[in-house]
Amino acid sequence: MNYTLHQLLVFLKVVETCSITKAAEELHLTQPAVSIQLKNFQDQFEIPLTEVLGRKIQITEFGYEIAKLVKPILDQINSIEEKTLAFKGQLTGKLRISVVSTGKYVMPYFLGDFMKLHKGVDLVMDVTNKSKVLESLENNEVDFALLSILPKDMNLEYMDLLDNDLYLVGDKKSTLEIRNYSEDIFKDLPLIFREKGSGTRQTMERFIEGSKINIQKKMELTSNEAVKQAVLAGLGYSIMPLIGIKNELQSGQLKIIPVNGLPITTKWRLVWLKGKKHMPVPNAFLDFLNTEKCRILDTFFADLV
Known part of the structure; x- marks a missing residue:
């Protein structure tokens, strides 16, 4: 052998x-x-x-x-x-993070320089739906999670990373003009939703319910990327996080439809269980973010903040 x-x-x-x-x-x-x-x-x-x-x-x-x-x-x-x-005096160990699907456009930029500084750190990042993120957090299977809406029934600590702005978006062939519309516009639009439990879905539903809008036509898809592709194909409109569509907006493939009450702004937050005793690697990552967060925002998200 x-x-x-x-x-x-x-x-x-x-x-x-x-x-x-x-x-x-x-x-x-x-x-x-x-x-x-x-x-x-x-x-x-x-x-x-x-x-x-x-x-x-x-x-x-x-x-x-x-x-x-x-x-x-x-x-x-x-x-x-x-x-x-x-x-040799280098930091070693694992950093375990669970990220909601849209968070894949956010979290890597806050990790890049940290991982370059600490070659002995292994990153385990799971990009999944919100229910699985909360499950891994509640079971103490991860050091951190990235969320845009905090659950009300969990005792958490958090660090704000970035604003999460959501707009009504249509494809480039949309006949809607770029002017302010009232919330009544939603009554006649085919709307595309994320699956139940998604943070984006919750934000969208709260806006619609708060505006007392009666939706006539809607579709439901299971990922932000799927929603984006459906909007690009002209299947309908959706309220989407700006962070995930900025390239398509810049290229003119998608356009923002101004509506009263939009954008909706939430926060991308790095969260952890309250009272959790972090190991050296997660502690070092928090220290890194406290020092470098503003620089990262200026470098990678200047067009969003």
């Missing part, structure tokens, strides 16, 4: 993702490179680790047993690297 650490890493990632394609993406390798490493690892066993059923790779019972042994080996290797960096 002559396993390499690279083979162990590739095999474990294939087991975790049940996909050569996804493993390749997460490891920043090509699919052929992953397939070759997997084959070289498999060739050292007489019992199959994986099998292909249809077009999908499946992990055998033996494969799962081997993966259980591989994981602590790789964990120990990571510990060696972390100890080495620690003895």
